[in-house]
Amino acid sequence: AWTASNIADALIEQVREQVGDGHAICGLSGGVDSAVAAALVQRAIGDRLTCVFVDHGLMRAGERTQVEKDFVAATGARLITVDAADTFIGELAGVTDPETKRKIIGREFIRSFEGAVSDVLGENASQGATVDFLVQGTLYPDVVESGGGTGTANIKSHHNVGGLPEDLQFKLVEPLRLLFKDEVRAVGRELGLPEEIVGRQPFPGPGLGIRIIGEVTRDRLEILRQADSIAREELTSAGLDGTIWQCPVVLLADVRSVGVQGDGRTYGHPIVLRPVSSEDAMTADWTRLPYETLERISTRITNEVPDVNRVVLDVTSKPPGTIEWE
Numbered sequence: 001a002w003t004a005s006n007i008a009d010a011l012i013e014q015v016r017e018q019v020g021d022g023h024a025i026c027g028l029s030g031g032v033d034s035a036v037a038a039a040l041v042q043r044a045i046g047d048r049l050t051c052v053f054v055d056h057g058l059m060r061a062g063e064r065t066q067v068e069k070d071f072v073a074a075t076g077a078r079l080i081t082v083d084a085a086d087t088f089i090g091e092l093a094g095v096t097d098p099e100t101k102r103k104i105i106g107r108e109f110i111r112s113f114e115g116a117v118s119d120v121l122g123e124n125a126s127q128g129a130t131v132d133f134l135v136q137g138t139l140y141p142d143v144v145e146s147g148g149g150t151g152t153a154n155i156k157s158h159h160n161v162g163g164l165p166e167d168l169q170f171k172l173v174e175p176l177r178l179l180f181k182d183e184v185r186a187v188g189r190e191l192g193l194p195e196e197i198v199g200r201q202p203f204p205g206p207g208l209g210i211r212i213i214g215e216v217t218r219d220r221l222e223i224l225r226q227a228d229s230i231a232r233e234e235l236t237s238a239g240l241d242g243t244i245w246q247c248p249v250v251l252l253a254d255v256r257s258v259g260v261q262g263d264g265r266t267y268g269h270p271i272v273l274r275p276v277s278s279e280d281a282m283t284a285d286w287t288r289l290p291y292e293t294l295e296r297i298s299t300r301i302t303n304e305v306p307d308v309n310r311v312v313l314d315v316t317s318k319p320p321g322t323i324e325w326e
């Protein structure tokens with residue numbers, strides 16, 4: 001029978017068989033999927049798992065502390081943080097094509113994991129130990145939409161599926177590959193992960209890098225981070241977190257429009273709000289947010305975020321739109 005407990009036990013057993021007495025690392029993104037995948041693998045192989053948090057500089061405000069505090073508190077897992085913002089942002093310079101961004105981010109994740117290996121093994125390295133396995137929180141919809149399943153779609157390269165380099169030196173462990181998000185959350189609760197982790201809205205591995213339409217720069221990231229943080233704050237204080245699936249906030253960095261603020265003309269960027277309701281992210285409907293909430297978000301963003309003078313609402317379902325803009 002399908003119970004979270006049966007599924008968790010079966011997956012733990014599978015991981016044990018696959019990894020044997022090997023070592024594994026798991027990239028944590030701050031999202032639900034990688035947290036649940038890590039917790040499962042930790043149950044299976046204990047301290048032979050090390051979690052790696054790659055700070056690529058494309059995180060939302062507060063993300064890093066959440067992983068470093070909440071996840072470690074809940075699981076006791078070993079965690080290494082890699083500071084890679086300079087590398088990621090450097091590699092993304094001048095790049096505007098969405099798939100190219102995704103490929104670069106995917107490649108740099110793997111390079112960061114490879115670079116972390118010697119830290120992971122510590123003194124075991126001298127005894128010839130290696131890290132052979134990379135754990136990923138890939139879900140069934142990621143597989144299908146990256147063209148890796150039996151489906152025909154090849155919509156975008158989720159960094160953890162289509163974005164991997166060909167010369168990958170790790171074998172992949174993907175315990176959630178056949179599950180949908182609600183099932184992953186059930187398994188996470190079964191493993192004792194707290195609601196702050198399990199109930200979180202999805203956030204894509206490539207982070208804010210695919211929510212800046214145009215080139216990714218530090219200044220633009222800072223603008224988007226502020227706008228995103230305001231939107232999340234207002235959605236939470238309006239009690240809407242349980243209603244929406246997620247609400248990407250997107251910066252149209254190459255678009256400017258004329259505005260008026262105080263006693264002068266402005267020429268700033270638009271921010272797009274993309275609130276969606278969904279069961280599994282394969283399809284989605286745009287969420288009819290209350291006007292008062294939209295008004296608060298819009299007023300605060302245009303008042304508080306420099307260089308943004310307009311807030312627009314995305315009222316497209318999926319299909320034809322995808323949830324993320326890139």
Ligand code: XMP
Pocket residue numbers: 145155156157158159160202203204205206246281282318321322323324325326
């Ligand atoms: P799309 O934009 O394809 O998004 O409709 C479907 C869901 O997947 C999330 N998403 C990602 N998650 N790595 C991830 O871990 C990725 O590369 C990625 N791209 C999109 C998106 O936020 C939505 O929940």
